[in-house]
Every structure is written in structure tokens, then in C-alpha cells.
Amino acid sequence: MTVESTTERVLRVLALLQSRPSWTGVELAEELRVTERSVRRDVERLRALGYPVRATPGVGGGYQLGAGTRLPPLLLHDDEAIATAVSLRLASGSTIAGAAEAALRALTKLDQVMPPRLREQVRAVYGATETVVGAGTEIDADVLIALARACRDATRVRFRYTTRHDVDDERTVEPVRMVAAGPNWYLMAWDVDRDDWRTYRLDRMREVTATTWRFRPRKHPDPAAYVQRSVTESPYRYIARVRLHAHAGQVRDLVPPQVGRVEDGPDGWCVLVVGGDDLDWLALHIARLGFEAVIVEPPELRQAAALLARRLSAMATVTD
Template identity: 80%
Template structure:
């Protein structure tokens, strides 16, 4: 067998090891069309150039590509390469501090080795896509990694948390999931001191440290729904409940999830729940949606809607009567 054929087979072996967590020698031999002995030799070749290929004996054993001191080159198929390149382009405008520069560096490396036909496809997708960049709050990438590992390993996290009044307090939590709205990142966690589920904004966290205290997972609410309810309703003085003659998906197209929650009310109606500290803003916000609406609460919002209607009517002034219709 030629050297080129051997190299090609070793690269195919590497691609297989990257595809899933574990393979038996027999499975790899079948995929590559070689003997088990050839598989063992090719595994040694990968180890010789720095790939940490682990082997376990016995029933259920096999080969597994481990984590090394450096990231090994990835072998991507066409679809994976295009998806990765497009994602890296979008990441350059993200809300994770430093991710933009890192994404551009990774994209440069990928673009350098990508076949011309794939580069053309990636640039076509990018050229046909426009992104509305939202001035979101940047989050330290190290904080994301710390919290992600704590969620995965079920260990408590301590951090200092900035309150809305400007003060800070140390919190100890059992993290479950991070949720992003596109502008901000949130952590849903069990607050050990308050003995309840809480939502924390990552941009208000300071000095976050994962402890060695492991916890047993609790039954918890859906993280996305919990965070949405917390950010859209809990922090505000008023919670508006407005019934709209519209399908829920129609309203969700106009109201972002971090602004309000939409519930189906059947028969072509839905209920919008949105929080706010300003009744006039709530009245104007719901009116501008353009649907037939009924204010369910609070009573103060009904009064604000009446005042808004009077002000709008006064802005029009005297409306001339409609011209009489001519006969015939």
C-alpha cells in the first residue's frame, strides 16, 4: 500500500473518531475495509502525532478520541464546513466579549483551507444575509465557561450580584441553565439563601467561582419559560393583562419574548402579559399593536387607556361631518 493511501486511511479514521464518542475495533475495521490489526496500527500513528486516542478493553470497550493539550484539526464535511463558516461570521457581531476577534481568527484559518467551491457558497449565504445588530451587553467568555461547567457538573456557584439600587450582595446558587434573549444572558438557578428559583443577569455578576460542593438536581420549571416570565413581568410595578383578537403567533411576531408573554385564549383570541412601570407606556404599547383589545387588568391600566383615548381625540380637533352622498 502506498504512503498516500495510508495517510488517506488514517485521516478517515480520525474523521470517524470525531463523528461519535466511541467505536469498537471491529466497527472501525468494517468502516475502513481493513483488519483489526490495521486499525491498531493506524491508532498508533495518530497517537504518534499527538492525537490522544484512548482504548478501553472488555465488553463495551473500544477507541475514543480524548481531549488533548491543544485542539486537533477537525475534518469537516461540506455541510459542516459551510455551517461553521456562516456561524463564525455571525459570531463576529455577538454579545460575548472577545468572541468577535476569536471568530474572525478562526474564520480566517477555515477560509484558508476551504475549497474554492465551498468558499463561494459561504460568501453567497453571507452576501444574501443582513443582521440587525442589537447593542446588547457584552459578557465575559470566562464567566460563560464557568457557569456552563457548573451546570454540567452540578456544583454550586458563588458570586457577587449587583442589585438594581446599586448595592451588591454575595449569592450562592445551584445553576440549572443559561438563557439568552439575544441582548442579554440570564442564569436560572436555585438560590440557596432564598430557598427558591431565581433568575440572574450575567452582566450583573462579579467574581463568579464554581465551588466543589456538588448538589443533587431538583425538579425545576422550564428554564426558558421561567426566565421569560422573570424578565417580562417580575421586575415591574404593573403587570398588564390584555385580551387581543389575534392568534398567539401574530402577537409574538410583534412582541419579543423578553418584553411580554402570550397565552392562547382560543377562538381567535389570545392574552398578552407585559410588565411596566409606566401606565401610559403600557396603554400606548398595547394600542399600537393594532388588534381589537380588551384590558383585563389592572384597573389603573383601564384608566390610562381612557386618558390616552381622550388625548388622541383632542389631537384631532373637530372632525367635519361626512359629505352627503349624491343620489344615484
């Protein structure tokens, strides 16, 4: 076996160890198509480079990548390396599709291998830096890292949560994925006590603690679609479905994903689903889009739109 092929395999071992919390020697050997003896030698090469690979013997044991005493060279996928550089620009207000999630994966890897001394220096920089950002809510980096690890490792999380109605209680969840929607971050998770899927805003969480309870991942809906549906529909008294004479892409350019959901339709029409507590506001919001519109539901919105039309018509009437 050549030195080059050995180097490539060692890098593959590192990538596998970073992809999940634990691997057995048998699993690594099967994945790499080598013997367990070769795996042990590759692990020793990683340790010599400074990677803190832990080995646990016995049934249920295996190899784990732990926190080290010094920061070794990092293996990042291309999208993570790009996202890390791009995230430095995000503080100045730039927005790049998909960068947030990739940057969070990289941040989780960095935090996993970063020794306490460097981690404290990073936090000192955070504490001494002010960033000018757009509308939105700042999220504690420790909360992001804790939830990212819990999603990756399939461990339950416990936290205090304040609802939009100012109800405060403790939640225990099985996290699946974090989703950035507009200015806010959300967690999609299975609520253990309520026995159902739920969406939680990260800025309303406190005392976030990852437990040692591992869970078997459940079959779940698409996280991005579920969060968008929860954000645009669940909190509101009225849910409007409106057919618009426009292509879906045109409407999506005008309606942020945290405000409304746009469904594709035939013959140059699409469907906008948007929630609100005020019918007049909904009618005005839809009219301001500037497209031919047909209100599908609710009937109360049709009545509000008709009343608004009469008022606008009266305002436009010229009197002597």
C-alpha cells in the first residue's frame, strides 16, 4: 500500500469520525474495506497528528473524536470551508442562500475539537465585539452548538420555553433539525410530553441542556416545510387561501417564507396561504401584491375585502 493511499484513507477515517459520535472498529473496517488492524494503525496516525481519538473497549465500545489539548489541522468539506469564510461576511449584513446551515456544521466541528483555552478566547472576542445587523433576534452561539450536537447525536434536550402568549414552562424534546426562516431560528422536534411534533423559536429558549438520553430517530415531515407551515399558519386566528394570477416565483419574491406559503398552480396561477388575526390587514396585504386575486377561504375574508373595496371606492369619489 502506497503512502498516498494511506494518507487518503486516514483522511477518510477522520471524516467518518466527524460525521457521527461513535464508530466500532468493525464498522470502520467495513466502510473503508480494510482490516481492523489497518483501522487501528490509521487511528494511531491521527493521534500523532494531534487528533484526540478515544477508544472504548468491550461491547458497545468504539472510536470517538474528543476535545484535544491543541487544535490539530481540520478536515472540512468544501461547502463548509466556503461557508466558514462567508459567515465572516454575514456579520456585515450579507445574505447567502444555504450558508447559515453549512456554517453551523463547521462551527460544531470546530467547537468539538477546540481546547478550553481557545474556546475561552473565542468567547472573549464575541463579548468584545458589537455587530450591526438587520431586523432579527440574536441567538446565543452556545445554544446553536448544543442543539446542533443534539440533532446530530440523537439525544434529548431539556429547556425552559416562553410561548407567544407569555406562558413559561419546561419542555423535553427529541430534536430533528434547526431551520433559519427570515430573521428567526426555529427548532423542529418531537415533544415528549405532548406526543407530537412542535416548532420552537430559539430566542424563546432558556437553560438549554442536552441530556444523556439517546433516542431512535422517528420518521418525520420535511423540517423546512413543517417549520414554514407552523410559522405562517399555526399562530393565527384566520388562515387565508388565495388564488393569484401570477407565477409562484413572482409571489415568493414579494412574500417572505416566514409570512406566507406559495403553492404552484396551473395556467399561470398559484395559491398563497397566509395567516393573520386581522381580516382587514389580510385583505389589504393581498391587494397590495398587485395581482388578480380570488379568495378561496375563509368566507369572512371575502366579506372584509368587499367592505374594504367600498371604502376605497368612496374615498376615490369626487364630490362637489
